[in-house]
Amino acid sequence: NAGVMQNPRHLVRRRGQEARLRCxxxxxxxxxYWYRQLPEEGLKFxxxxxxxxxxxxxxxxxxxxxxxxxxxxPSILRIQQVVRGDSAAYFCxxxxxxxxxxxxxxxxxxxxxxx
Amino acid sequence: SQxxxxxxxxxxxxxxxxxxxxxxxxxxxxxxxWYRQNSGRGLVHLxxxxxxxxxxxxxxxxxxxxxxxxxxSLLITASRAADTASYFCATLNSGNTPLVFGKGTRLSVIA
Numbered sequence: 001n002a003g004v005m006q007n008p009r010h011l012v013r014r015r016g017q018e019a020r021l022r023c024x025x026x027x028x029x030x031x032x033y034w035y036r037q038l039p040e041e042g043l044k045f046x047x048x049x050x051x052x053x054x055x056x057x058x059x060x061x062x063x064x065x066x067x068x069x070x071x072x073x074p075s076i077l078r079i080q081q082v083v084r085g086d087s088a089a090y091f092c093x094x095x096x097x098x099x100x101x102x103x104x105x106x107x108x109x110x111x112x113x114x115x
Numbered sequence: 116s117q118x119x120x121x122x123x124x125x126x127x128x129x130x131x132x133x134x135x136x137x138x139x140x141x142x143x144x145x146x147x148x149w150y151r152q153n154s155g156r157g158l159v160h161l162x163x164x165x166x167x168x169x170x171x172x173x174x175x176x177x178x179x180x181x182x183x184x185x186x187x188s189l190l191i192t193a194s195r196a197a198d199t200a201s202y203f204c205a206t207l208n209s210g211n212t213p214l215v216f217g218k219g220t221r222l223s224v225i226a
Binding site: 004035043045091105107109 | 207215
């Protein structure tokens, strides 16, 4: 039973390029969360999605960032026109749903480096 | 905004000693969870304590929750070098809200 799968694990982009990060939730999980972690920092919530639906995007920057979780396929976090400040580790997590406990299973993360 | 704040930011102890980490939060919670992160890896859930619970145990882990003080502590007994990691508390507020994480405590256990 594979856990949360994220790819790529490492991504290098030049300023102005686009970054696409993918996340396949754990089998049976229908809720996906994206968090960003800067070095020596905690995790900052970005967006919470269910299939074909954004539930909470209060942590997403207003520009250049978008996320989706289509009916088929992985969730995708897209960063357009990347800047050096976007360099971070991006973690995806999933949960079964409205269990009341909301224990998250995390992927290993995607580390974005912007040159 | 960050909800949980862990204290201390960093902790270094000898193998066999106990490690205590604290977490304070600001608003009412549904539950509080502790996660562990090894360097360069994702977070792993350790233990959850509900708002109506005061103490919980899991193996060498002991978690307490004081809702009147809005604080929690994580105790790791008889620490091992393999316990070296960052430990984060995360709070679940009421409603369909995402977990909010603190900045973590970096624990180093020296063999």
